[in-house]
Structure formats: structure tokens, C-alpha cells
Amino acid sequence: MIAGLIGGAGIAGLACWAGYHTMSPTSQLYGQTFVGLGPGSRLLALTYDDGPNDPYTWRMMEVLERHGVKATFFLIGQYVQQTPEIARALVAAGHAIGSHTWSHPNLIFAPATEVRRQLAQTRQAIFDATGVETKIFRPPFGGRRTATLRTVRAFGLQSVMWNVTCYDWKAKSADEIVAHAERQIRGGDVILLHDGSHVRMGANRSRSVEASDRILRRYRGEGFEFVTIPEMMEMQQVAVSN
Secondary structure, three states: OHHHHHHHHHHHHHHHHHHHHHHOOOOOOOOOOEOOOOOOOOEEEEEEEEEOOOOHHHHHHHHHHHHOOOOEEEEOHHHHHHOHHHHHHHHHOOOEEEEOOOOOOOHHHOOHHHHHHHHHHHHHHHHHHHOOOOOEEOOHHHOOOHHHHHHHHHOOOEEEOOOEEOOOOOOOOHHHHHHHHHHHOOOOEEEEEEOOOOOOOOOOOHHHHHHHHHHHHHHHHOOOEEOOHHHHHHHHHHHHHO
8 A cells, every 4th residue: 555655656746747847948858949058158138928019019129229139029929910010020120039829828738730720820920920931939838748849840940948037927016027037147048028918918018128128238237248049049059060
């Protein structure tokens, strides 16, 4: 009986461990994802999820332009279809864009047919709005399994996670968002922020806008350079090849 209980506890523990890795942003257990360059680099990448979101994506773009910085926006397909002018403006301003699925489901529960539908619809919406063929992808909530990433790769997409979580979707103030960033930034980081919400268009991201301005002022003042995810990936490839 004791052996049975231990066995049951072990299976439960293994299930919890496996479940943790489906959502952990830096885990590579279920397949390779991009999570930055690692400590020692003077590069940082700001990434924004869940847009386009009117009016806060516009306000985020104003902050980035003021600092002369390009960022990476992972777009929800149905929002691109609703506000194609924002997606076009992001591309025109030199920002990188990627897929964040059509409707932001948790893909660990989605069959391959649904993952393919989410990716295909989003790819088409982004192309129709901007003429850009997306090459990068971020899974909603960070959720993925081996089969999920296999399907993503079959679409010619590279999965991008993050290693700095600012928790801006639930923060009560810009101070709280900045404090989360400062506790984690070491250099070579991919920073997760949001310009929108998967729940609805028009979600208030004013705290994320203010926090972005403060993060940019601090770390540019300390000599860090902000780059897009494709730029950071390219620099990683150069470093590996050398």
C-alpha cells in the first residue's frame, strides 16, 4: 500500500513538473525557443503582446519613437483584421512584428488542426494588412507542447519566449512594472510587456506605456542598446558562427 502511495505521489509530482515546463518561459524541455542572449550582453529587446490595441499601441509607438528605439510586437490576428492601419504603422515605423495566434487560446490544450488554423489565419491577416510574411511567433500565455512547437516550425516560424516578466497585465502602477523589470534585467534579455489584452480591444495599457518610457530612459542611460528580436537573433547566429 505504501509503495502504491509513493508511486502515486511520484506520478503526480512528475505531472506537475511536466505541466510547469509547458508554461515556463525559459524552459527548453518541449523544444527550442529563443529567450535572449544571456548575461553579459549590452543588448535588450522590448516585446509587446496582444495588440494591435487602439489607442495604446499608438501611444507605445510614440514613446519608442521619442527614444529612437525599435521593438517587437506579437499581434493577435483578429485585432489585426479589425485595425490593419495600426499593423501597417508598426511596420512603417521599423518595428518587428510576429504572430500571437488568431484569438489567443492556450495551445497546450489545442489539437494540431486548431494550431494550424490559428497560425494560418493570423499569417494571412498580417500579410493582408502589411505585406509582411511573419517569421516569429509567441505562444499565448507561453503555453506549448512538443507537438505545438513542431506545428509552429512547419509554418516556418521560430518561437520566441522571454526571460524578463514585468507582470504588467495585473500591475497596479507603472512603479510596480518597472520594479519587476529592474529585478530581472541583466543584459541580453527579452522583456515581456503588453500593448493590448487578449480579452478585448481598447484595454487600458497606460501603465505599460509609462513603464516602457522609464525602462528606456534608465537602461539607455546605462549604455544598453535596444534591438528587435530579429536583430538579436541575427547577432546570436553571428556569435555562434564565430
